[in-house]
Amino acid sequence: MYMPSTKWTWSFMGVTVFQCIVSLALEGYVFGRFQSSLDLARGGTAPSDALTIPTYLALFIFGFLYEVVLVWDALRLKNTIQVIGICIYNLGMLIYAAVEMGQVSDAINKLEAKGDIDEGTWIALRPYLIAAPCVIALCTVLLSFLAWKLYDEFAWTIYKHISADLRLKRRYLTYQIYIALLKFDFFFFLGFTVQFLVVVPNTSNFEKWLTVAALPITVVLLFFAAFFTRRESYAGQIAVIILYFAGMAYFVFKLVRMYEAPEKRVEEYKPARRSLTIFAVLTLIALVLTMVTAFVCMRNFNKGLKPHIQKREVPNADELKYTNYGPDQFNGPSHSLEPVPHRMTID
Template sequence: MYKPNTKWTWSFTIISLVQAIASLGLEGYVFAKFQTSLLATAKGTTQSRTIPTYLSLFIFGFLYQLVLVWDALRLKNTIQVIGLCLYNLGLLIYAAVQVDQIRQAVTTLGDLRDVEPQPGGNAGSDAGLALWRGMRPYLIAVPCVIALGLILLSFVAWKLYDEFAWSIYKHISADLRLKRRYLTYQIYIALLKFDFFFFLGFTVQFLVVVVNTSDAEFYITIAAVPITIVLLLLAAFWTRRESVMGMMCIIMLYFAALAYFLFKLVRMYAASSGHRRDDYSPARKSLTTFAAITVLLLVVTIVNACWCTHNFNKGLKPHIAKRKVPNPEDKTRGGYGEFGSQPVGLGQVTSRMTID
């Protein structure tokens, strides 16, 4: 098992862990306060689902981030380390968006008299406003914590870039074209890992928060979850195997996924002026944020997938077959030569279908 062995890898791990604990603690308090203030009549309404959904996504998001941190440091992958900083930026945007969405949900529940009166307060809209005032400082603190973590992680990522420079590329030959192909491969694999969170995050929100969807749309949305997982696994598998036909199928599925998310965006805003306006309003901003980031990621992923396919059968396959990046001290153990030399041995090639 990988263990951080330098001050910068330890720093990156500790900052990520503290950021996750602090953010989830604040979100947990908001969730508890919200749930204990709801009346029985509010259970099951669209507005009552907003905070549990946000909390669930933050729990999943930060736990997934910790897994990605471990994976990036284990592989000494600077591309993924930089991607984690951008991932934090996405969480920051999401945390900022949730403030206004929760305010709208709480005030709506207050107007519907679905919120218990706060101590010394009145029922109805006054209860909703009182609840919102009690939750607001903690909700504002969440993006502040994430922003501070983002700044610290970005600084440490800069330090790790220098530290990992030798380890990442020393098992690639001095051919600059081969190094560029390897960089393209690393970017593509990192994109798949971040695609997974944003694909799943959008789908879960849509399933939980948006009600009154047709049976066909509901089941199609459910089916998108396992399809997404299989798609990403196959994308990594066929890239490692350098299968042109497999990648052509994957790229066509990427375009289908792009059409799916654009359809969801259009449908969501087309419904804003119709009879389904209230179904989307509690989560429209957060769904739009996730959909926009996902569409952007898909476009970049499609470009990188085409680029990776173009690089097939040009000498990269043996180098990416070795999953574990060697430690710097390995250069004295006979496994690899000096930087710029051809690797002596690549170890056993694995064919497991995983995103690495």
């Protein structure tokens, strides 16, 4: 449960929490103002076009809270790859906030045309919808700078933990990339699923329950994916990779269905088709990267990395200096390493 206590780690966490509070306050105001305008016009009954804004708010709440958890986890594990991934994740939230403006505008225009919402609602909400991506953009720049500082800080600790063997360090880096990808896969899949279930009407019972069932299956899959990698299980890793292929087929099917379904069905996808497409494409890209990294991790089995990843947390500099981390306490039993290259670097 330990998190390193340095000015850069606290700054990184502080920027993340600040962004979460400010962004959720802006989104909360947008949601409240929208709902009050809608209630005045409809007496509390919300038409289907109005579902986009509550869905966006739910995703932003989960997205930013999940990011705070990811930041704490990355700092605790000194995972430089996950820290860099959080900056990319923040950039994705920036794109999502920008896309939100267009889809909220379209939804309000449709509602105004039907007389389902007060006139002037878009004018009242636009400044807050513009402010949200501006705040995220500023925090993305700050997080990127802090990530650079944290990279230098964590590199030395990991260097001491893994040793100077460059081949072993590359294997550990691959493992870090894989674990970070698994955590981001969860958010992308959940974001797509929530939007599909809430915004898209008239989904068949079979497709709806299949989508609902995919959520717990995904959580279990990601857990076992990390477990099999740490245990260096070939059978488990191969099974997980096969399931990655199944996941890719699922999202390709959803993309085709959004654009090639019968005309009536395509119209039902339109309220959230842009954001659904973004999430589906990002999930596909993440799955491809995850699958490739899983192959590389499997090639690295039985090559000396297992003892270094049995304990998930990397000891900090003080622990390495002032405590007795013997082979049986941290690094596990002794193991043979490949010849160490003549040239050794920290990075």
